[in-house]
Amino acid sequence: MPFPTYHFGPSTFFGLTLRKWLDVPVFILANVAVDIEVLFNYNHHWPVHGYAHTLLGGAVVGAIWGIAAYPLRHFFEKMMRILRIPYQTSFWTMVTSGVLGVWLHVVIDAIYHWDVRIFWPGKAKPLWQLLSQEQVKIVCLGFFIAAAVIYAFAVTSYMKQKKANPDKTQG
Numbered sequence: 341m342p343f344p345t346y347h348f349g350p351s352t353f354f355g356l357t358l359r360k361w362l363d364v365p366v367f368i369l370a371n372v373a374v375d376i377e378v379l380f381n382y383n384h385h386w387p388v389h390g391y392a393h394t395l396l397g398g399a400v401v402g403a404i405w406g407i408a409a410y411p412l413r414h415f416f417e418k419m420m421r422i423l424r425i426p427y428q429t430s431f432w433t434m435v436t437s438g439v440l441g442v443w444l445h446v447v448i449d450a451i452y453h454w455d456v457r458i459f460w461p462g463k464a465k466p467l468w469q470l471l472s473q474e475q476v477k478i479v480c481l482g483f484f485i486a487a488a489v490i491y492a493f494a495v496t497s498y499m500k501q502k503k504a505n506p507d508k509t510q511g
C-alpha cells in the first residue's frame with residue numbers, strides 16, 4: 341500500500357468523529373488535493389514536498405479546495421446519503437474543513453518525510469522522525485480500525501434521524 345493511502349485512516353477517523361462541525365468529504369479528500377503537488381513534482385523536481393506541504397501554503401491549498409468543492413455540495417450530500425452518514429454543510433464549513441484536512445495531512449507527512457518544511461518560511465522540522473516510518477503506518481492503520489467503529493455509530497445515528505424525520509433524509 342503506497343504511503344498516501346495511509347492518510348485516509350486518521351482523516352476518516354477525525355472527519356467522522358467531528359462530523360457535526362466538519363464537512364466529512366471535503367476533510368477527507370483534502371488529502372488528494374494536497375498530494376497533487378507530489379504528483380506534479382514527481383516528474384519535475386526533487387524533493388517532492390513543496391509549499392503545499394507547509395502550514396502556511398497548505399492553508400491556502402485547503403481554502404481553495406474548500407471553495408472549489410462548494411458547487412459539489414449536492415453531490416457530496418447524495419454520496420453521504422448512500423453511505424448513511426448524517427451530513428450538513430455550508431460554505432465556511434467547507435473552507436474550514438479543507439484547511440484542517442490539509443493540515444492533518446501535512447502534520448503526518450512532516451513526521452514521515454524528511455523534506456516537509458512544515459513551519460516554512462521557518463526551517464525547523466521538529467516533527468520529523470518523532471515516530472519511525474513503521475510506527476506512523478501502524479498508528480494510521482489503528483485509526484482505520486477506529487474509523488470503522490465510528491462509522492458504525494454514524495450509521496446508527498443516521499437511521500435514528502431518518503426514523504424521527506423521514507422526509508428530511510429520504511432518498
Ligand SMILES: [Zn+2]
Pocket residue numbers: 374375378393445449
Ligand atoms: Zn502528502
